[in-house]
Every structure is written in structure tokens, then in C-alpha cells.
Amino acid sequence: MRRPLKIALVAGESSGDILGAGLMQALKIRYPDIEFIGVGGPRMEAEGLTSYFPLERLAVMGLVEVLGRLPELLARRRRLVDSLLEARPDAFVGIDAPDFNLGLELKLRRAGIKTVHYVSPSVWAWRQKRVLKIREACDLMLTLFPFEAQFYDEHRVPVRFVGHPLADTIPLQADRAAARAALGLPGECQVVALMPGSRGGEVARLGELFLAAAERLRAVRPGIRFVLPCASPERRAQLESMLAGRDLPLTLLDGRSHEALAACNAVLIASGTATLEALLFKRPMVVAYSVAPLTFRILKRLVKSPYVALPNLLAQRLLVPELLQEAATPDALAQALSPLLDNGDVQTEGFDLIHRTLRCNASEQAAEAVLGLVGQA
Template sequence: MASPADPTAPLRIALVAGEASGDILGAGLMRALKARHPAVEFIGVGGPRMEAEGLRSYFPLERLAVMGLVEVLGRLPELLARRRRLARTLIAARPDVFIGIDAPDFNIGLEHRLRQAGISTVHYVSPSVWAWRQNRVLKIRQACDLMLALFPFEAQFYDRHGVNVRFVGHPLADDIPLEADRQAARERLDLPQDESIVALLPGSRGGEVARLGGLFLDAAERLRALRPGIRFVLPCASPERRVQLEQMVAGRDLPLTLLDGRSHEALAACDAVLIASGTATLEALLYKRPMVVAYSVAPMTYRILKRLVKSPWISLPNLLAERLLVPELLQDAATPEAMAQLLSPLLDGGEVQTEGFDLIHRALRRDASSQAAAAVLELAGRG
């Protein structure tokens, strides 16, 4: 008979990811789990990367991808019905462990139901409970056997609230080199070596681009008036975003290169970044590129968040640094003039930012997927 830690003993793991970033994290975790325990089966919900690693996905990941507080209301009946059906399916399948990857509003309720049914549960990527709706930590404590935290300040928060937590680091910090080769990236993108280049990253979702894309392009025009020799690069997250951005660019006199994806190459190639708040700010940090962060949401969503958010900052670089390391321009403050004025001096230096970024990168570089896999297998009794 196989022992509990026998890598040949069958193991069934369920995973649910709710958007593209979760698909990337889930695929890395699945690879690390297979390396440690080859006899593993994966079921649940994920995207193309997780499916390529062997996940049997019950429905497309895109059905869970919703942005904003107000925006989710129209999809709520469908999301609740999907969660009920998925809970029944997974309880019948009896996985050894369930792993909810991000998507907390969907996954934590699912984890609670599965844990009540006797299934061990893990949540990978902490929701922002340290910033707002802190009472959610009580529900998390009831729903999760283990929280896998990407950032040290999250682990400290959960420790204080009695939640079993493991700080695993961030996979991007493992993947992105400590020193990115700007010259090589410019060669790959056919960009000039001797000109200042600013990357524009207005977000990956249609709503984000609708609110920020025009503002970012206006800021680029103003920055060009301050620095006539400057160039811009703008990675498009999908074919749909490219069409959307091409319409915004039409009629503008900007030396701008649109890219199909390739956001990491754009960050490696540029001198500074104008960027929407979100995971991309961590990527810019890891590439050590000075940045200005801007964000805008639906007015009602902003009014709600303004009352609820406890943290003095919204961007990951500032949260990780525990100080105002990068400028943040939110809602009405996110004007093209303000963006251009804050970006311009970063092209001459930005060392205060980049030195802080290097310290953070080294702290997050912990072989995260392997750390997470070890914690999951330990919970399953296979460690």
C-alpha cells in the first residue's frame, strides 16, 4: 500500500481561477505540483494555461471575470448559480484539496461550502482585506484551511487574525530577472536605442481602457510638448483592446508603437511608465522602471470604495514599500496635465523609486510556485 507521501499515490486537486492572472498563477502551481507528485489529477475552472497543464475545466474562466462593485450586479444571478452547481460537482468529485486562485467574491464562498463538506481548502492570492472590508477575514478564517500569501504584509495581517497562512513570494519575482536588458528589449521591438521611451499601460479590461486610454494618450501629447524627442510604446492586452486603442489613437500625431501583448518587453525597453493601478504595477516594479500610477472607476464604485478603503495607498509598489514611493493619481486627479508633469522628471532619474524596487524584488523572490506546491501537499498529507 502507498504511503501518504508516496508520489505514485493518486491525488486529485481542484482549482478555480477567475481571470487571466489567476490562470498564470494556477499553471505555475500545477507544474510545481506535478514535479513533486506526478500522480496528480486536476479538475475545476481555468484558462488556456491551466488547461495546457492538464486541468479539466468545467466551464470557461471568462464567465467569472467581472470588474468593479456596481458592474458585477448584472452578472450576479449567473455567478451565484454557477457557484452552486460547481460546489455540487466538486463535492461529488471529492478532491483531496481545493485551491481557489484569487476571485475572492466567488471562491471564498465556494471554499466555505466545500470545507463544510469535509474538503481541505486553500486560497491562493489574498483579497485586499488589509485595505477594505476587513471583517472578511472572519469569513476567510471559516472558509480556508490555508491562505497562500504573495506579499509579506499580507502574511502579517493574517497572523494577527488567527488565519493559517504561508508567505510564498510572487512567481513574477522569480520569472523577471533582477536586471532587465533594456538594449536587447529595444532591439526585439525595433525601437531606437538613443531616444527616451515611455510605456503606456492603461489596463487590460475594456472598461479600464475606456476610462484611461484617452487620458493616457492626452498625457503623452502633453509630455511630448515638454520633451519633443520622446517616443511611446503601448502593449495591447488582446485583439479587442487593440481595436479599441486604435480608434483612440486615430487622428493623433504621436510617435507611438502599438504592440500585440508583449507588455514585459515594453517594460524592459522603456525608461518610465504611465500605468493603471493593478498587477501591472508589480511588473513595472520588478523591471525597475519608474512609474506614475493612475486609476479611474465608475463614479458610484469610487464613492463606495472611498468610504471602505482603509489603506492610504492603492498601488502595490506603495503597499510593499509601506510609503509613498510612486505617485498615485486617482479619479478626478488623474488629469493629463498631472500625469505629464509627474512623468517628465522620472525620465532624468527615478533612482529613489528604482532603488526601492530592487529591495522589494529581492524580498519577493522565493520560488513561489514550489513554495505553494509544498504547502498544498503538506495540507493534503502528501508533503
């Protein structure tokens, strides 16, 4: 009897945990006895992953910020290489986290293990020479967006555009009234969703800023309401401390970010995957971001793309406002957001076409690609 198929996966943060869980579900449909090892979060563990250590140990953002964690990250990668070489999986799938996973993939591929990288790093935007390492490290790149696949084709890296799982799960038309009823929000008033990020560092940099912008917006729109989904109990506590002394008609939610997006009229949002979610819910948005000053100066020199926000990258034009670093002031954010409450359709009219382009049954396509690589399709 043949042994069960064994797939190793490593995800570096919660968005990767979601992608990994979807891929694992699709693989289990074809191979119910498949085994999963590696590193993942609660969703991947619920699908059967034996995780060598908690996903949270890999979750770190920024160029400067990672330096304090570098010794730990390198030590964990060395131990992980040894564990995976001993386990000899049929394939390894690195999910995002390129600075961690590409080095891991390189060592495993040199040892004869098939490697897949799921979610392209922003190599088309900055540090383009990384494509040489990617070509050497992975047998196959799986991209979420079509413009990424075009880049890899041009650089002779085996690639497959699989679409984005969020585009599969989010309906083409969201029911605002039902979402408001579920959240206990009035049906008629204007609602703004505040989404300052899921990481503690993001909330530390953007939370106070977003709340101050909400206060400015309320001053000119007295009947407005706000919702703010909290990614975890820790983020909720962090935001509750920021709300002390403020008089805002704001509802903190435990998770439920999709309901917040469905319920709102517009979104003030941190740059990242959440901007894609806002686009898929067809909600007008203002995008803001802030990192350590030194990190920003380095990125400004390196980044070749004129855009940061995913909606703009997908549209290849300035579709949504981007306010970064010093440009992201409470007044500027409120001024950019206010007209969207009356005339948001001007911004969102192209969102539906992007949604349909990304709606490709991504997890199933990714599973088919992985199985094809190991000769089991």
C-alpha cells in the first residue's frame, strides 16, 4: 500500500492561515488521508495541520522592526529545515512570508523536495532582483492577481494565476440592510467602518489617527455612526484604551469585519489585504498607512510601483486615495472620506469587474497545481 500523501505548509500570519486552510480543504477532497505538517494558525490546525510552533512567532512587519527578532527567526528556520528534511514531504508550500519562506524553499528544493510559493511577494514593485532567488527556490509560483503572473512569465518563472479565495467567498452583491440588522445598526444613518489593521504595531500607529479623523468627520456630519472590527481580544483592549475620553458613536466588534464592510457606506482603512475585502464588498474607501520613519525612507527609495493600495494596483490607476506617513493627518483623512459618503459610486464603479476577474475557485486551482507538481493531479 502507498503511504498517504504528505504536504508541508508554512504560513506567516493570519491571512496566510486563511489561504492555507482553504488549500488544505481542497486537497482533502481529493486525498482524504493526506497528511499536513509545518507551521500555521488555528484555521490550518483545524484542517489537520501538525504545527511545529505557533504561527505568531513569524508575524512581524517592517524592515527595521524585524531586526530585533532576526536571531529567533533564523534559528526557527534552521530547525524547521532539519525537521522537514527528516519528514520528506511530497511537496512544500510556503504561504506568503517571503523573507522566511523563500530561504526555506531554496534549501528544501536543493534537497530534492518540490516547492511551491503561494502568494507572490511584491517583487514587481521593489527589489526586483529577488526574482532570481524565486526562480532558484521554487518549482511553481501561485499568484492571486493576474498582473503578478504576467511578471513571472516575463522572467521565466513557472507560474499559475489561481485567483483570490476572498473573491470566491464574498458575494458579488452584499446585503447592507441585513448586515446592519445583524450588527444592531440603524438602517438609515450613514456608517463608516474604521479598519486600522490587525497587528498591534499597525493599531498603535493608526488607531489614534483613525479615531481623530472620525471625530473630525462627525463634526461636519453629526448623525454619522462608526463601526470598528477588532481582530483579537488584544486589539480590542488596545483600542478601548484609545477611546477613553472620546465621545464617538462607535461600535467595537469582535471580528465580524465582513459584516462591518457590508453594513457601511464607506471605509477608512489600513493598506493591506483588507483593502481588497473593501473592494469586493464594493465600498468606497480611503487608504492610509504609516511605518517607522526609517522603514519608510528605505521603502521610498526601493519601491518602483506608483501605488501602494491593492485596488490601485489591480486597476493600474489611482482608483482610491492613498494617504501615507505625514500625509495621513486627521483632517486630510476626514476631507478625503466625506465626499465618498455622498458620491461613492464614482470610485466603486470598476470594483465589480475586478471582483469577477479574481473569482476563479482559487483554493481548488491551487490544490490542482500542487497535485500536478507532485504527479498526483
